[in-house]
Amino acid sequence: MSGEPSFTLDGQQIPFQEGQTVMQAALEAGVYIPHLCFNPEFTPHGSCRVCLVKVNNRMQAACTTPAAGGQTVQSETEELREIRRGILQMLFVEGNHVCPACEKSGACQLQAVAYYVGMLAPHFKHFYPRRPVDASHPDAVIDFNRCIMCELCVRASRDVDGKNIFAVEGRGIQAHLVVNTPSGQLGATGFSLHDKAAQVCPTGSILTKHRGYDIPIGQRLYDRKPINVVGDVAQLPDSQGGRRHD
Amino acid sequence: MIEPRLKIATCSLAGCFGCHMSLLDLDERLFDLAERVELDRSPLTDIKELGECDVGLVEGGVCNAENVHTLIEFRARCKILVAIGACALNGGVPAMRNQYDLKECLEESYVRGMGLVNAQIPSDPEIPLLLNKVHPIHEVVKIDYSLPGCPPSADTIWTFINELLSGQAIALSYRQIHYD
Numbered sequence: 001m002s003g004e005p006s007f008t009l010d011g012q013q014i015p016f017q018e019g020q021t022v023m024q025a026a027l028e029a030g031v032y033i034p035h036l037c038f039n040p041e042f043t044p045h046g047s048c049r050v051c052l053v054k055v056n057n058r059m060q061a062a063c064t065t066p067a068a069g070g071q072t073v074q075s076e077t078e079e080l081r082e083i084r085r086g087i088l089q090m091l092f093v094e095g096n097h098v099c100p101a102c103e104k105s106g107a108c109q110l111q112a113v114a115y116y117v118g119m120l121a122p123h124f125k126h127f128y129p130r131r132p133v134d135a136s137h138p139d140a141v142i143d144f145n146r147c148i149m150c151e152l153c154v155r156a157s158r159d160v161d162g163k164n165i166f167a168v169e170g171r172g173i174q175a176h177l178v179v180n181t182p183s184g185q186l187g188a189t190g191f192s193l194h195d196k197a198a199q200v201c202p203t204g205s206i207l208t209k210h211r212g213y214d215i216p217i218g219q220r221l222y223d224r225k226p227i228n229v230v231g232d233v234a235q236l237p238d239s240q241g242g243r244r245h246d
Numbered sequence: 247m248i249e250p251r252l253k254i255a256t257c258s259l260a261g262c263f264g265c266h267m268s269l270l271d272l273d274e275r276l277f278d279l280a281e282r283v284e285l286d287r288s289p290l291t292d293i294k295e296l297g298e299c300d301v302g303l304v305e306g307g308v309c310n311a312e313n314v315h316t317l318i319e320f321r322a323r324c325k326i327l328v329a330i331g332a333c334a335l336n337g338g339v340p341a342m343r344n345q346y347d348l349k350e351c352l353e354e355s356y357v358r359g360m361g362l363v364n365a366q367i368p369s370d371p372e373i374p375l376l377l378n379k380v381h382p383i384h385e386v387v388k389i390d391y392s393l394p395g396c397p398p399s400a401d402t403i404w405t406f407i408n409e410l411l412s413g414q415a416i417a418l419s420y421r422q423i424h425y426d
């Protein structure tokens with residue numbers, strides 16, 4: 001064997017380079033670990049916990065755990081699937097996810113990950129929070145009902161677009177996404193569809209106006225094949241039903 | 247000896263009957279089904295009183311006092327209770343009113359609605375009282391199985407019923423599970 005370091009993931013050898021996380025190495029090796037707040041183009045955030053794996057028998061977030069030689073990582077076990085299902089269920093009941101009435105249905109990463117982990121029902125008591133929909137921008141809508149606080153838009157707007165349009169306000173259960181203007185309206189910002197922030201939302205929270213049903217339900221990204229086969233909506237180009245600009 | 251046929255009851259609470267339409271979408275498979283099951287109380291029969299049943303299929307969430315009554319009765323009389331469709335599972339479209347007060351909703355349609363004459367909120371005692379919020383049925387009774395979809399396709403329902411009747415573990419394929 002060469003000197004390349006590696007760890008095992010569900011029994012499979014995964015090589016990695018120094019400095020990579022378990023998630024990055026797995027992704028490079030073509031092995032899917034469910035995730036929502038992780039996007040390979042951004043610094044890991046470690047907040048959604050969907051990527052929970054067991055590293056040498058300890059629960060860790062794959063997206064923030066550095067890969068180390070000889071680690072034993074478990075991901076596709078029934079125990080972890082069950083925990084992931086619970087996390088997904090909590091994400092669903094915390095917001096208002098009416099998939100049948102959502103433009104993003106079928107091409108939504110939250111929904112696709114929930115399918116992947118086998119979530120059939122939300123199980124918990126719904127919060128039914130009262131959250132606004134902001135359609136003040138001519139080209140985009142933001143529906144806070146569907147926001148899961150992954151902060152990808154916050155990171156994209158701040159780190160890539162240099163605009164700092166989104167922020168999280170409040171703490172704990174009170175934490176929520178806001179638009180960084182005195183009026184709190186997206187229309188009052190310099191937000192543009194060309195922004196990276198317009199391409200990263202894993203849910204139907206940030207939507208492009210006027211093209212909601214260009215791709216009919218039934219022919220969307222995750223309608224026929226699961227996310228571990230198709231990939232993340234934010235990583236796929238427009239022409240393939242994703243969010244990334246061609 | 248002829249095996250006694252399993253008894254199935256169905257009801258639609260705060261739903262749109264879409265899940266029942268999907269059940270009818272079984273088309274010719276309904277003949278197969280009819281040989282193996284007997285329908286008890288259901289919108290498809292005219293039976294008013296729910297008997298002792300093996301399986302109860304519930305469409306829709308719970309939005310009024312009558313829904314609660316029906317659901318509790320279904321739980322008491324059905325050995326296996328199945329939540330079918332988005333509304334039964336998470337409230338669905340009817341639960342979109344949960345963000346608002348009931349009063350706001352009623353006033354929006356019956357007081358401020360367009361073209362109303364003698365606008366007033368209906369209060370006939372015949373009309374079941376609305377609950378403050380619409381609830382998924384698992385918040386009211388224990389559910390044994392959940393079938394998501396708006397509605398679940400006839401294929402999904404078919405696979406589910408078949409596997410349930412034959413005593414197998416339920417295994418739905420990727421394309422049979424969707425939330426929309």
Ligand code: SF4
Pocket residue numbers: 096097098099102103104105106108109110111146203204205425
């Ligand atoms: S954002 Fe995704 S999970 Fe939420 S309602 Fe839309 S399709 Fe469903």
Ligand code: SF4
Pocket residue numbers: 146147148149150151152153154177200201202203205206
């Ligand atoms: S709007 Fe979308 S990208 Fe931004 S925090 Fe919410 S879910 Fe994440």
Ligand code: FES
Pocket residue numbers: 034035036037038045046047048049050051052061062063064
């Ligand atoms: S993807 Fe790792 S915590 Fe969200």
